[in-house]
Amino acid sequence: MLKNEIINKLRKIVGSENVLNSKITMTTYAYDSSPFLGKPGAVVFPTTTEMIVEIIKLANKYNIPVTPRGAGTCLCGGAVGVEDAIIISLAKFNRILEINAVNRTALVEPGVVNKELQLAAEPYGLMYAPDPASQNVSTIGGNIAENAGGIRGVKYGCTKEHVLGLEVVLPSGEVITTGGLNSQVDPEIDLTYIFCGAEGTLGLVTKALLSLTPINSDTKTMTAVFATLEDAGACVSEIIAKGVIPTTMEILDNTVIKAVEDYAKLGLPKDAAALILLEVDGFPAETKAMVENIIQAFKNNNSINYKIAKDEKERQDLWKARRAVNGALGKLKPSNVVHDIVVPRDRLAVMLKKVAKIAEKYDIIIGQVAHAGDGNLHPTLYYDHRIPKEADVIEEACDEIIKETINEGGTISGEHGIGLEKLKYMPLAFSQPSLDYMKKIKESFDPENRTNPGILLP
Amino acid sequence: MEKNKLIEIFKTALKEEMLETNVEHNIDLLGSEYKPDLVIYPQSVDDLIKAVRLANEHKIPLYPIGSSSKFKSAVAPFTGGVLISTKRLNKIIEYRPDNMSIEVEAGMKINELQEALAKDNIFYPVEDRFTNATIGGQVAANSYGRKKYMYKSARFYVMGLEFVSPQGELVRVGGRTVKNVSGYDVSQLLTGSWGVLGIITKVTLRVRPIPQKRTQLEYITEDFSKVTEVIDSILKEQISLASLTFRKTDKKYLLQLELEGFVESLELQVNNLKDKYGFKDGSKSQIEVNNYSEAIISLPLDTYCQGLKEIEALKDSQGLIYQGNITNGLVELNSQLLNQELVNKITSVVNDLQGTLVYQGQRLTKKERGTGYIKVLKNLKSVVDPHHILIPQSLVLKE
Structure with missing residues (x-):
C-alpha cells in the first residue's frame, strides 16, 4: 500500500480523476496478457510529458518503483510492476500530433492505439507498417517497448525499423529527444534504438516520430497445403531464396489445421501436415511476377492443393483459417503457454518437426503457428492448470523447446519480449559477459533500478 | 608513452608481426599531422582481447579502426596513441543464403562482401564511397549511401554483433534471426557508436536479393524554379525511387534519378517520368x-x-x-x-x-537533445569503459 501522502501528491500532479488506488482497480491492473501477477500501489494517467517528469521526480524522492503501461497486452509480464509500484498508464496520453505526407512520418504520443494510427494514415495513401495481432488495442508506446512485430513483418520489419526518433523521460526525470528526420552529417550516438525493445526499463517514451510507408496498390493472397512439414519448409526456403519478399507468410501445422477445421468448418484437409498462407503486395506488374514465382515454388515442393484469391471476398475466405486459430485452439484445454521462439529461416521446417516430436514425447497438445517468413514460431502448449502434473510436464516441454531453439541457432524471443516469463532462459541465450554488458546499460540509465525493475535481466 | 615502451608492453602477449610502427595507413584520412606511435593488427579475436586488456592494465588509449576511412569524422585531432585495426580479421564466418544472412569479421571490405554475395544474386544494400571501407567501420559509423531513401542505413541490416568491450570482455548480442527481442538490443547501441563502447569483431547482416533492374534517368534545365517544381512533384510520385540528386554546373542544373525494382513496373515508371517531366535516359556515373x-x-x-x-x-x-x-x-x-x-x-x-x-x-x-542526453551517454561510457581506453577524446561524447 502506498501512503496517503504519496497518493495525494500524485493527485496534485495529474488530477484526482487520474489516480486510482482502490483494491478492485489494483486487482485489475495486477495482470497483463501473461500469467504473471503484480501488486501495484497506484495507477496514474498522465496526459503530458511534464506530468510524467513530476511523477518520476516524486517516485525518486520517495524511492518508489514505476512501471509504464499501455493497453496491457504484454505477453511476458512486462507491464505488471513490482509490489507497490506506481503504474504509469499512458492510455490517456494519446494524441496523434502530426502526419506529414512528404516526409512520410507521424508524430504521436505513446498512448495512441496502433489501429488508430493506421486509420489516420490511410487517407494519405500511407500505413504504419508494424501490425501486431493486438493492433486493435495495443499502443504505440507498448509496441516500441516490446519492439512488436506483426503479420506484415516479413517485408516491412518490426517496430524499430519504423521509429525515427523519440522523446523520453529518463529515470533521472530529465527529458531527452533522440533521432530525428535529418540524415546524420555530424557524428552522434543515436540512443533511439536502445529504447526499442527495452520493455520500459530505461525510461518512458513520451513522443514518437514514426515513419509511414506507402500503401501498395495491389495485393495477392494465396494458400497452399502440404503433406509433409519438410515440403512446406522447403517451399518457404525456396520462396525466400528466389528473392520474393512476401508481405505475409504464415504456416499452420496439422494440430492447428485439425482444430480450425473442427471449429470453423472451412473445408481444410484434416490430414495435411501444413498450410501456408501467403500474401504479396506491390505495383500490379510486380505482384504478377511474384505470384508466378510462388506458384512455381508450390509446385516444386509438392503442394497438394493451392488457391489464389480472385477478389476481396475470396481473400477474406483464405484468411479465415488464420484468424480462427486462437478461438479454435482455445477450445482444446483451459490453459495454454505461447512461445515466441525464432530460428534462422532455413531451419524452420526442422524446428517445426522438433516441436512436434516434443509434443509426442510428453504426450501433450502443441499447436504451431509460425511467421514462416521471419522464422518466428509460436508453439502453443495446452494443458489443464487444475491438474498439477500437467503443468509440470508443460514446464519440462517448454525447457526442451527453448534448448532445441538455441541448438538450431535461434533465440528465445522474436516479438513478445523477456519480461518475467523468459528471465530464466536468458543465461541460455547469452554468455555472462554479454549479460554483464546489458546490466551496465541498465545501470547507467537507471542506477537506482526504479524504472520497471525486476524484468528483462536475470 | 615512448614507442619502444609501447612495443615492449604489447609484445608480452602479441607476436611482433602484429605490431606496426612503420605506419602503412593513409595519414590524410586520419585528419591530423600526427602519426600513430603504433598500429596493432590482431590476427584473431583473442589477440584483440589481449591487446585491450593490456591497454587497460597500462592505461593506454586505443583507437579502433577498419581501413580508417571514417576516422577523422568523429575524433578530435589527437596527439598520441595506439591504433588497433581489424583489417586482418576479414573472413566470412557463416553464410546462409536461404536465411538471407551472413556473418563476417569486422575487417572484411565492403566490396569483398558484395563479391561473395553476388554469386547468389544477393547484396548488402549500404553502399560506401570508399571501396576499401570495412564492414566494421561502416557499422560503427552507421553509414548510409546514396540510396538511403530506399535502403536506409547500416543499422537496419545488423542482426547481431560480437564485440570486445572496452575492458576486454567478449560480448555477443543479437543473432542470426530476422526478429529478436531477447534482452537489450545492444547491437543497435554499438551500431553508430563510433568505436567508443566496444570494438566490433563480427557482424551478422541481413542481406537482400539484388533488384531485377536498376535504371538511371536525368533532367537538365537552366530554370531554377523548374528544378524545385520537379523535385516537389517527384517526391509525391508512387515510384520505386532509390535516389534523386542534383548538381549545378555553370548555369545548368542536372537532376539525376535512380529507380530500382521489378523490370515490368520500372518500364511503366520510366515511360511515365519521360512523358510527364521530360526525363531522359541517364548515365551510369552518379552524383x-x-x-x-x-x-x-x-x-x-x-x-x-x-x-x-x-x-x-x-x-x-x-x-x-x-x-x-x-x-x-x-x-x-x-x-x-x-x-x-x-x-x-x-x-x-x-x-x-x-x-x-x-x-x-x-x-x-x-x-x-536535452542536457540529459550527453549525461546518460557519459554515464554509459564511464560504466563500460572506466579507464577511458577507447577514443577518450571522441567527438560523440563532447558536450
Missing part, C-alpha cells in the same frame, strides 16, 4: 554527395526545396549551392565562396527549417 564534406546541410524532405530557394535568394550566394542528394536531404555548398556573413545567414535559414548545418567540422545549427 555523390559527401555527408562529411566541408560545408554540408541536412534538411527534412518537406523543407528541402524551401531551403534551396532561400539560399539562392541570399545576397552573394551565386554559385554557392554546388550539389545535393535530395532524397537524403543533403545540400553540399561550395565552401570557397563562403564568408562569415553568409555562414551566419545560412545558419539562420537552416535553423528555421529544422535542418542541420555543419561547416568545417562544426555543427552551427542548434541541437535540442
